Amino acid sequence: MKIINLEKNMGSFQLKIDHLDIEPGKVHGLVGHNGCGKTILLKTIIGILTPDSGTIDMEGLEKSKMTMMMQRPYLLHDSVYENVIYPLKIRKIPVDEAKVDAMLEKVGLLAQKNQYARSLSSGERQKLSFLRAVIFGPEFVIMDETLSNMDPESERTIISLIKEIQQTRPITWLIVNHQLEQKKDLCDVIHYMEKGRIVNETA
Ligand SMILES: Nc1ncnc2c1ncn2[C@@H]1O[C@H](COP(=O)(O)OP(=O)(O)OP(=O)(O)O)[C@@H](O)[C@H]1O
Ligand SMILES: [Mg+2]
Secondary structure: OEEEEEEEEEOOEEEEEEEEEOOOOOEEEEEOOOOOOHHHHHHHHHOOOOOOEEEEEOOOOOHHHEEEEOOOOOOOOOEHHHHHHHHHHHOOOOOOHHHHHHHHHHOOOHHHOOOEHHHOOHHHHHHHHHHHHHOOOOOEEEEEOOOOOOOHHHHHHHHHHHHHHHHHOOOEEEEEOOOHHHHOOOOOEEEEEEOOEEEEEEO
């Protein structure tokens, strides 16, 4: 994906990305202070916000193959299980319950399978949000602070699931997290943002 001359104004805030290349099949980190525009950039990429000007070249990527884990995940008024399989249902992909159970088990949510999703703790919600994002085989996954509310062990579990996906069928990740500096082994590239702009990137 190539972002060129993207501008989005929100009140007095201005997002201005001259050029950002999100190379496919890689894990991209996005780092920057609170309020620098990370969420606005992510929402513009996924299409929740419309840019004022500029282009986002998807390079053939279909919208239905993209997904975003929100900073505050929206959960259906239903069970954990129903939330996880929702992306399959809307895409008319058959559900393999045993496979879903195995995934729930991996992230430690199997005991909560039939629990009302909105009664989950915030870390549990983030894990549910992760499963719901990866279950339909996306090609581009955006994570807005999904790892932030997790305990160290849960965080390691999710990171190992990301690495497992990358080893079997590499997809594109754009991950916002404040501790990415300490997770350089997860990211192939880290993009730094300051006041609505991309300032630097390291491989
Ligand atoms: N609808 C809006 N109207 C006016 N200003 C907004 C609106 N939405 C966001 N902003 C402002 O735009 C700036 C960037 O917001 P954004 O949510 O992208 O920050 P962020 O980098 O994701 O921060 P955080 O690390 O806290 O999640 C902030 O100063 C925010 O207050
Ligand atoms: Mg944010």
